[in-house]
Amino acid sequence: MSNVQTILIKSSDPDIAKLASVALNDAEDYRLVFCEDDRTAIRRMDEVQANLLLYDHLGPVPDHQSALMHCRLARSTCARIILFDLAHEAEGIALSERAAAFLFLKKPLDQAQLRVAAKRALEQVELSRRHRMLSRELKLSLDDDIFMRTADSSVQGGYSQFERLVYVSSKMADLVNEARIAAKTNMPVLIQGDTGTGKELLARAIHFNSTRRNSPMHVQNCGGIADVVLQSELFGHLRGAFPGAISDRLGLFRAADGGTIFLDEVSETSPQFQVALLRFLQEGEVKPLGSDQMLHSDVRIIAASNKSIEKMVEQGSFRRDLFYRLRGFQLHVPALAERPEDIPFLTSFFVEKYAGVVGRRVLGVTSEALRYLEAYRYPGNVRELETEVQRMVAVAEQGGYIALRHLSDRISRTPIKEEGAGGFVPMGDTLKDMVESLEKAILVQALDRSHWNQSKVAQDLGLSRVGLANKIKRYELRRERR
Ligand SMILES: Nc1ncnc2c1ncn2[C@@H]1O[C@H](COP(=O)(O)OP(=O)(O)OP(=O)(O)O)[C@@H](O)[C@H]1O
Ligand SMILES: [Mg+2]
Incomplete structure (x- = not known):
């Protein structure tokens, strides 16, 4: 990463522009970008990857058109300093609260003060960047620790593992194969299965096997939560969007940019929520509550449900178009x-x-x-x-x-069946005889159990029908009639 820090200065006042360029231009390695109005500033903010926004407040601007609020919501890692004069003092202070500004400065500006303020703000940006990085690394290394330990024991235990998912059954092996393919794509994944089958563990395994593994996976449970709370958790809101929204909220979709969101119990969502989720899946757009601005977010959705979404679609309680979108990959975790x-x-x-x-x-x-x-x-x-x-x-x-x-x-207290290959005692002296006696006993048992339904037995035992018929002839097996 280069050390050049980008400062975006939004002001239509030539004196401010001049003062900023003098104050910030000498010693430090700053790149200065000047914009006269909010609209341009919003557009340029991401283009130039601004680290600090110097915002000259010259009078009221609606929140959704304000570069300051845009920065707070869509580029929250960029620090904000607000400038205002005496005439706008009350407004300016309230605004700096609302936009979670690093600092406000009153005009007329003092060069030295602006220089120090900018330097401190950028130091803070750098510190929080490192903090985010270290927390992420710490989390990854803790996870690694768990994987290492379990990976070791898997060698002794004779089972397979997909991250923390342990299995030997072919049903799980098939599922894991599909999940590995899904992990390599960016498509949404819908995981269905009964409670406690390991849906969340599978979702994590997919995330950690995708290119998003170094970004966070956020989990959001959609059940038992008021619709407006769920929407604001995910899409964010502006202050005042609903009673109790006392400050702006970024929302998981923005916070998880580049990562994965796991929507648990997606069957429990309201029709309004389903519309908003569909819009995200179709356009990649999220609209914070109370805002009419569309923001973009690059997030992979993994949804889970222990109710059958197909059935809910048939009954009209889940949107069909959303179901089709969600099941980029449709995985079913079998009951134990x-x-x-x-x-x-x-x-x-x-x-x-x-x-x-x-x-x-x-x-x-x-x-x-x-x-x-x-x-x-x-x-x-x-x-x-x-x-x-x-x-x-x-x-x-x-x-x-x-x-x-x-x-x-x-x-x-579970009743135990007294049958099973474990109960057979192989007869004969040579290995060949013993294996044949075992084969015969398995065939007799399978045929009895299915009432001599030979196609079923052939399928269950992995034989062709002809193969089974040959064995029946060879061992002279006959159906016993009572
Ligand atoms: N194959 C597995 N190997 C190891 N642990 C597993 C496996 N499957 C599930 N678990 C464990 O079982 C518990 C339940 O798993 P998980 O939370 O992923 O289930 P779920 O399908 O999301 O359940 P629910 O529908 O109730 O939310 C967890 O503690 C998880 O670690
Ligand atoms: Mg779960």
Whole structure:
């Protein structure tokens, strides 16, 4: 980054322009840009990447036409100094409050004073820039720390990870593949799935695998929040836009410029909000409440819902055009009960995590306890499993295993099926014989379970119909009729 700082001077008064150029032109490495009116200043502000706005207040200008207010809302990192004379004192002071100015100076100006004020303002700009950068780096390095630790254990644990998402099931693997593709684009993503399935974790993983990873991801929950509050949180507002709006607010869309916004529970939004969100998705434009000025923002939207948006569209309670826009990529996170293969791996992942947190040594989970954990249906999905493991780790004996007696009643009461490949005892002396006896037993069980629906069995076991028929012939399997 160059050290040249750009100062934008908005004044139609030639004396001010002259004084500023003398005061600011000598020692420091400043680039001075002069504009006579607000409109030009608004246009030039971004073009020249102004770091300081010197704003000569010569009389009332409506907020939405004021370069000062524009700076406050759309280029908040640029410091603002206001100049006014005695005749405009009250107005000028109020304005400097409203525009969150660094300082106001009364005219006639003193060269030395202006020089010092500008220098201090620019130092402050630089300090807050560094502060933002360091906070971001700190956050990234904390996250890295978590990823490193989990990435290590994933090698031992035999599971895959997408950032902090742990899985082995093919359903999750397919989802992660799609999510990786989505991450490389700028398109909106709609993530659906039951509560606790990991939608937010997936959204974070997408953000961290996108080119926006060095900018923030902001999370906004759209449920249980008044519409006007939600709109002002996201789009910002001008002071006085609604009762209680006592000062201007920037809004997440502007604050997250260059980053990602995660809209949780997007199903809960009002029709007005849906219109505003659609406008952003179509034009990239946001309009703060109470303002008629359109601002631009480069933000990637990831939305999540645990209600079916399709159904809501059918029922007319969600805009169809918004749904089409939101689902640039449409991802569905399967319920945990639909991917029971993940349960043992998630369990040991959480055991390790919570044993580490409370500094306890837990050897693992007994296979009996695991069978109950695998059989339970988890209405609260991964979150429920995680809380269960957290509790089990706390009650398990130091240095011992987590056993059946440590499980919650609702889980240890789950009926257990006594079947499954685990129950087979292979017959025969050679490996070939044993494998064949196992194959035969699996076929018998699958055929019985489906009442000899051979297409289903072939599909379930990944065989062709002909392949299955050959095996039935070879093992001389017959349907037993009662
Ligand atoms: N695959 C996973 N691997 C590791 N942890 C997971 C996984 N899925 C979910 N979790 C954990 O489960 C909890 C719930 O996940 P998350 O908040 O992402 O779910 P959600 O779908 O957003 O839930 P809700 O709909 O209730 O908001 C979190 O603590 C998260 O860390
Ligand atoms: Mg969530």
